[in-house]
Amino acid sequence: MLLNDIVSILDNELDSPNVSDYCPNGLQLEGKSDVRKIVTGVTASLALIDKAIALNADAIVVHHGYFWKGEKQAIVGMKQQRIKKLLVNGISLIAYHLPLDVHPTMGNNAQLGKLLNIQNVKALSASKPDGIVMAGNLKETLSHSALSQLLSARLSHTVVSVGNKCEIATVAWCTGGGQHFIDDTANQYVNGQVIDAFISGEISEQTTHSAREQKIDFFAAGHHATERYGVKALGEWLMENYSLEVIFVDIDNPA
Numbered sequence: 001m002l003l004n005d006i007v008s009i010l011d012n013e014l015d016s017p018n019v020s021d022y023c024p025n026g027l028q029l030e031g032k033s034d035v036r037k038i039v040t041g042v043t044a045s046l047a048l049i050d051k052a053i054a055l056n057a058d059a060i061v062v063h064h065g066y067f068w069k070g071e072k073q074a075i076v077g078m079k080q081q082r083i084k085k086l087l088v089n090g091i092s093l094i095a096y097h098l099p100l101d102v103h104p105t106m107g108n109n110a111q112l113g114k115l116l117n118i119q120n121v122k123a124l125s126a127s128k129p130d131g132i133v134m135a136g137n138l139k140e141t142l143s144h145s146a147l148s149q150l151l152s153a154r155l156s157h158t159v160v161s162v163g164n165k166c167e168i169a170t171v172a173w174c175t176g177g178g179q180h181f182i183d184d185t186a187n188q189y190v191n192g193q194v195i196d197a198f199i200s201g202e203i204s205e206q207t208t209h210s211a212r213e214q215k216i217d218f219f220a221a222g223h224h225a226t227e228r229y230g231v232k233a234l235g236e237w238l239m240e241n242y243s244l245e246v247i248f249v250d251i252d253n254p255a
């Protein structure tokens with residue numbers, strides 16, 4: 001399949017031209033014009049590129065690509081090594097950041113909700129873009145420690161948490177580095193009930209105080225761990241709908 005066709009299919013499905021972001025979404029580095037095999041992964045690290053080369057992939061699709069707003073522009077050091085490897089091997093880099101967080105079914109947030117079996121999911125309107133924070137009801141009310149154990153088991157990751165509620169019925173979440181959204185979420189309601197807990201990937205020092213002072217339990221379940229599922233779902237969707245071979249590669253990350 002032609003690279004340009006794949007990119008327009010993805011841009012269109014993820015509505016990426018209409019989502020403002022801190023990086024370019026879509027095709028970031030152009031490789032071979034014909035694509036048969038794609039590797040998907042969370043971050044376009046050197047380890048993922050090496051794996052894509054070993055698998056003979058023609059393109060990589062990731063959540064965390066390159067060219068972030070505010071980063072040094074010169075292509076030197078680590079950045080040069082990664083880009084050189086991609087260009088020398090003719091591998092295209094396709095990246096979707098916020099568009100892949102907020103997609104209503106394949107997005108990181110939607111996928112985490114599905115993994116945790118959360119019911120009556122709504123996007124919280126206080127946070128933009130729409131869908132960056134979602135909320136809903138747990139299948140059954142859980143204690144703080146039971147929810148921590150559920151997250152840890154489903155995501156295969158160590159969970160850092162703040163709070164000790166006995167009954168958590170409603171949760172809101174934003175995958176990855178979305179801990180600051182706790183302040184948009186505290187004292188908000190979903191399905192007529194106050195939100196008991198907020199889940200994200202990472203925790204900052206101030207998140208602890210936000211959680212304690214606004215009486216909302218908080219769980220950091222891993223930036224990488226909470227963001228594996230969007231790009232994986234996108235790859236599966238590509239494979240089901242187009243004649244492409246897509247392989248998800250999980251490069252372990254303790255963060």
Ligand SMILES: [Zn+2]
Nearest residue numbers: 064176177227
């Ligand atoms: Zn992220």
